């Protein structure tokens with residue numbers, strides 16, 4: 090597999106990131122020596138067995154956790170705490186139940202103290218982008234699980250961050266909704282070309298969505314593969330089920346599953 094270099098101005102650079110958790114009687118090396126450059130329009134999927142440090146890495150990029158060593162640079166500036174340049178979408182939408190969908194989306198934008206007209210423009214634009222143009226007046230409990238998650242994505246995008254971090258955003262959804270969300274996310278990325286850093290346990294999801302794929306292994310948590318996804322479709326719509334049926338897709342899936350299993354101690 091080919092290694093790629095994506096250092097570009099405007100992107101995100103992780104330099105020498107290590108993270109050690111101190112427990113009562115032991116320490117855990119959750120991350121060690123992470124070097125990573127993310128281009129402004131990357132779509133990076135991160136795969137790896139449980140406990141390899143995926144969420145820890147995301148939390149460091151988000152500014153929620155301070156690394157033991159190393160720095161995160163966004164557009165050349167050191168990034169040490171949560172700010173509007175980094176948006177995060179979690180497994181659960183966590184919408185405010187008392188606010189309608191439009192007001193939920195506007196909430197983050199309001200925090201940025203933007204003029205009212207710009208707030209409205211963004212709410213309408215991002216509602217349309219996630220296919221909820223007709224749902225702005227509904228309350229969260231009136232939405233399906235997939236619609237709620239689309240609203241959460243719109244809420245994050247409306248703050249116009251430089252990078253969107255996603256921690257298994259579709260894992261709580263049923264299979265059909267999940268596939269439709271994957272298609273939505275692909276369309277959103279094609280339209281916005283926003284840098285997306287997407288953690289998943291699902292190899293198919295990574296192969297369908299990621300232009301670039303990282304594989305991490307634990308003990309210590311580290312990146313063992315970083316490659317351009319050879320079955321990524323760069324433009325337009327395509328049938329996910331046809332793609333899954335392709336030979337190159339199936340071979341790569343099998344290879345990645347064995348590489349992930351090697352890291353979990355289940356490999357041969």
Ligand SMILES: Nc1ncnc2c1ncn2[C@@H]1O[C@H](COP(=O)(O)OP(=O)(O)OP(=O)(O)O)[C@@H](O)[C@H]1O
Nearest residue numbers: 110111112117119138139140141142143144145146
């Ligand atoms: N707050 C904490 N205190 C101590 N150890 C922690 C803490 N959070 C995570 N760890 C440990 O750090 C390592 C990496 O955890 P992390 O949650 O980042 O992995 P992950 O790849 O996201 O796992 P999963 O796929 O199961 O979510 C694991 O060994 C975990 O037990």
